[in-house]
Amino acid sequence: MGMSVKKSKEKSAKGWSASGGKKSASKSVKSKGEKIAKTYSVLRGMRDILPKEERYWKKLYHSIEDLGQYFQYGRIETPLLEEASLFVRSVGKGTDVVDKEMYLFEDKDGTKVCLRPENTASVVRAYIGNGLWNQSQPVKLWYYGPMFRHDRPQAGRYRQFWQVGFESLGSSDPSVDAELILIAYDLYKDLGLSVTVRLNSLGIPEERERYRNELVSYYRSKRSYICGDCKNRLNRNPLRLLDCKAEECRETKDNAPQIIDYLGSESKNHLMKVLEYLDAVEIPYQLDHALVRGLDYYTHTVFEFYVTDIEGGAQSALGGGGRYDLLAEQLGGKPTPACGFSLGLDRIVSAWRENLTKTNSEVPREKLDIYLAQLGEEGRRVSLRLLNDLRASGIKVGFNFSKSSLKAQMELADSAKVQFVLIIGQKEVQDKTVIIRDMESGIQEVADVKKVEGLVKRKLGRA
Ligand code: HAM
Numbered sequence: 001m002g003m004s005v006k007k008s009k010e011k012s013a014k015g016w017s018a019s020g021g022k023k024s025a026s027k028s029v030k031s032k033g034e035k036i037a038k039t040y041s042v043l044r045g046m047r048d049i050l051p052k053e054e055r056y057w058k059k060l061y062h063s064i065e066d067l068g069q070y071f072q073y074g075r076i077e078t079p080l081l082e083e084a085s086l087f088v089r090s091v092g093k094g095t096d097v098v099d100k101e102m103y104l105f106e107d108k109d110g111t112k113v114c115l116r117p118e119n120t121a122s123v124v125r126a127y128i129g130n131g132l133w134n135q136s137q138p139v140k141l142w143y144y145g146p147m148f149r150h151d152r153p154q155a156g157r158y159r160q161f162w163q164v165g166f167e168s169l170g171s172s173d174p175s176v177d178a179e180l181i182l183i184a185y186d187l188y189k190d191l192g193l194s195v196t197v198r199l200n201s202l203g204i205p206e207e208r209e210r211y212r213n214e215l216v217s218y219y220r221s222k223r224s225y226i227c228g229d230c231k232n233r234l235n236r237n238p239l240r241l242l243d244c245k246a247e248e249c250r251e252t253k254d255n256a257p258q259i260i261d262y263l264g265s266e267s268k269n270h271l272m273k274v275l276e277y278l279d280a281v282e283i284p285y286q287l288d289h290a291l292v293r294g295l296d297y298y299t300h301t302v303f304e305f306y307v308t309d310i311e312g313g314a315q316s317a318l319g320g321g322g323r324y325d326l327l328a329e330q331l332g333g334k335p336t337p338a339c340g341f342s343l344g345l346d347r348i349v350s351a352w353r354e355n356l357t358k359t360n361s362e363v364p365r366e367k368l369d370i371y372l373a374q375l376g377e378e379g380r381r382v383s384l385r386l387l388n389d390l391r392a393s394g395i396k397v398g399f400n401f402s403k404s405s406l407k408a409q410m411e412l413a414d415s416a417k418v419q420f421v422l423i424i425g426q427k428e429v430q431d432k433t434v435i436i437r438d439m440e441s442g443i444q445e446v447a448d449v450k451k452v453e454g455l456v457k458r459k460l461g462r463a
Pocket of ligand 1: 117118119120149151156157158159160161162163165166167294295317318319320321322323324339340341342343344345346347
């Protein structure tokens with residue numbers, strides 16, 4: 001992705017840049033005749049995905065689609081714009097997402113709306129509103145699309161980022177939690193990424209409340225040893241104290257009470273069953289008592305995925321999720337146990353490409369079947385028609401009608417690594433023929449333009 005304005009201070013980690021300009025994403029330049037022409041840059045924290053990167057996204061999308069089909073999840077598409085209070089009630093006040101990061105504005109009718117910062121709340125809204133609770137349960141859905149969080153941009157953190165998510169609504173069975181972890185794990189495996197699954201249980205609200213109180217009184221007793229951020233977290237969202245990465249808080253955090261000791265037997269049992277299922281499918285995991293997630297709707301299992309062999313630097317999660325058994329009721333629906341995850345696709349593509357670079361490989365470009373070279377206006381006209389016929393037969397043709405030299409077109413054919421090139425010059429137009437050149441042997445034959453489609457098919461072994 002490119003940066004057309006001056007280097008941003010926040011341009012940090014490899015391969016990442018956000019747009020510069022602190023206030024404005026545009027700048028003025030003087031053009032001929034002293035007129036001021038305004039140029040635009042992408043907004044800060046947002047980026048363009050160019051064709052060079054697109055083939056990775058395409059392959060990723062196909063793997064996701066295959067997994068969705070195999071595990072019988074149906075694709076759901078929800079609007080990018082939702083009523084803001086949907087996220088206030090689900091993700092929760094006191095979370096960074098709701099308090100600081102929502103793209104909020106008033107619609108023309110005065111409704112407070114926001115660009116979705118995540119999609120689980122929207123899926124639950126759709127599940128309730130479309131009466132999906134009437135169908136056979138669990139209802140299994142997947143989605144793929146952009147989310148928006150007005151966070152401080154940095155490596156792997158954008159203001160518009162892409163997520164894929166899988167949500168299973170209507171079953172409290174621990175096998176559902178394991179099935180979801182398996183799906184995410186399989187996706188990483190398909191891409192050759194080795195990930196670590198970190199897992200915890202947040203129990204039910206009563207258990208969490210008891211734990212929260214203990215945590216608060218413990219941290220109050222250590223107030224003089226903790227960082228400024230943690231002092232804020234203590235009042236605003238105490239569970240996030242466990243997320244602190246500051247060195248000065250490490251000892252306090254390491255000795256803090258652990259939620260596992262506050263779980264009742266049902267919650268412990270649920271966690272044990274999930275672990276047993278994961279053992280059965282041989283997915284390695286790490287129990288992480290400090291894993292609390294940044295959204296308020298979770299109960300029981302929570303999990304996150306990290307690249308296993310990252311070299312140095314802070315790791316950011318490639319995805320995360322968990323159980324949200326109370327969310328449907330909180331949003332006005334019937335009690336509906338549910339579980340799901342979302343994966344950050346920008347981060348996955350970046351980790352995947354980095355991994356491929358290490359082994360000197362890449363996702364191959366789409367292979368062309370043949371190349372079509374032309375000379376002169378008439379040659380182009382006949383070629384355009386032939387191109388259309390060949391497309392209808394499913395033959396992938398390389399061409400560049402803006403090139404008039406045969407040499408340049410043969411070079412393009414060569415770099416596209418096609419075996420056959422069709423050539424239509426003035427003589428061929430007059431004779432209603434086409435030259436078929438075998439790039440390997442250099443042998444050329446002349447064919448009737450009407451028969452060339454069948455001939456090409458035969459040569460490609462498709463007749
Ligand atoms: P989340 O942990 O907020 O969970 O986001 C999931 C993933 O989205 C993160 O692990 C990360 O890979 C990616 N992500 C989040 N913020 C950014 C960002 N600013 N830039 C790039 N990538 C980002 C959820 O969103 C929940 N809806 C997950 C879930 C589904 N829970 C139950 N069902």
